[in-house]
Amino acid sequence: MFIVEETIPGTEAAQIPKQRGASLLDSAVRYAEERHWDVFPGTWLEVVDGTHRCSCGDAACPAPGAHPAGPDWADRATGSATVARRMWQERPSASVLLPTGRTFDAVSVPETAGFLALARMRRMELPLGPVTLTPDRRMEFFVLPGAAAKVPHLVRKLGWTPSSLDLRVLGEGAYVAAPPTRFGSRGAVQWACRPTPANRWLPDAEELTPPLAYACGRDR
Secondary structure (H helix, E strand, C coil): CCCCCCCCCCCCCCCCCCCCHHHHHHHHHHHHHHCCCCEEEECCEEEECCEEEECCCCCCCCCCCCCECCCCHHHHCECCHHHHHHHHHHCCCCCEEEECCCCCEEEEEEHHHHHHHHHHHHHCCCCCCCEEECCCCEEEEEECCCHHHHHHHHHHHCCCCHHHCCCEEECCCCEEECCCCECCCCCECEEEECCCHHHCCCCCHHHHHHHHHHHHHHCC
């Protein structure tokens, strides 16, 4: 059974939120070992004058502690549990990031639309893969690779223009932050649908796009 801690207890403002090293390390290793997902370490949180800051040094960082630490991140991503363990042993506070466009793509929608679509999918008994819920109030539905090329056409077939919906596809060259990564003081990434043996085989974007597009249209 694949289990990853979903939430991280809060801390006082003068401390870095508890991205426990063992939890981040164990999570990264499990993603590589049990799901065969590539992983790579991102930035981390530091305390500067009592404020949580991203290790990148940008005081206005939009995703503090949860983005790639360098331009070579795609080359550093690994599917080896051994290499992943070594990476997080060297930087135990690093965020856990997963490149998209390899073993999965991700369809990202606003949280409200995501929960509406999730309820509809369950009623329709559609196959679901893992789904994350991020602190910036978005949900990311993991689907088979190739979604980035398919979804715009599927949205048009449903009568929408892609630019009219807040529905984004993360494919080759992009990434998602995985639990228990934190976004500054905003909280941790959580699983809305956690990885289990039952959802090892991911759905195709063609199956999930209609309820996601419908929900995004309702959410406008």
